[in-house]
Amino acid sequence: MATDEPNVSIGDVSHSTFAVGSHAQAVSHHGTSGQRDEATEELLKAVRELRADLTRVRGDERTAALDSALAQTEDEITRTGQAAPSRRERLRELLGDSQALLNVLASAGAVAGLLGM
Template sequence: MTDPHDEPSVTLGNVSGSTFAIGSHARAVSHHGTAPARDEATEQLLAAVRELRADLTRVRGTDRTAALDAELAGAEEEITATGQAGPTRRERLRALLADSQSLLNVLASAGTVAGLLGR
């Protein structure tokens, strides 16, 4: 039986306002006090993500719409936290949007009708 006093240990004091990572593949990212800067394209993507999430609440939910909404929520959080949506997140969104093409056609056609009615 091993003596618990022989085990390595780590002691952390007050770490408020600090950023650290532990482990061989750990990565620490810190954004204390300010939101990360976003370029115009990312601002437009964030606005479109929020708009599509709002639109999804207006349609009957399915497994596909739930998966799409979850990924859109993740993208919104990622953009808000880091100032961008990473390539992996973008690829997952593209795949989900391609799978949801019929839903998107309905939403796009509703927008077209609304635009024509506004004339």
């Protein structure tokens, strides 16, 4: 018995992105994470440690700005596998403005050191 319906065959779809339907959209995020070098891994670890340490100090607008920049850096590294030079420069600026914080928190010193400060 023959039908007029199209025949569709799907093989291996590993690491593929596709959408079906008249309003379907497909967005691929394959290969965007997990491809970090050792220096970026160290920076990510230090960023996370500093963010944790910031929760233990009395916050102000400077610590809030630093935490926001650290969160953005963590997100960027997680999504893309690296922190863009502009993101690193912003962290350098914020850490430079928070010199007193650097004297208190060893994790801030670790991040600053990994940023070449």
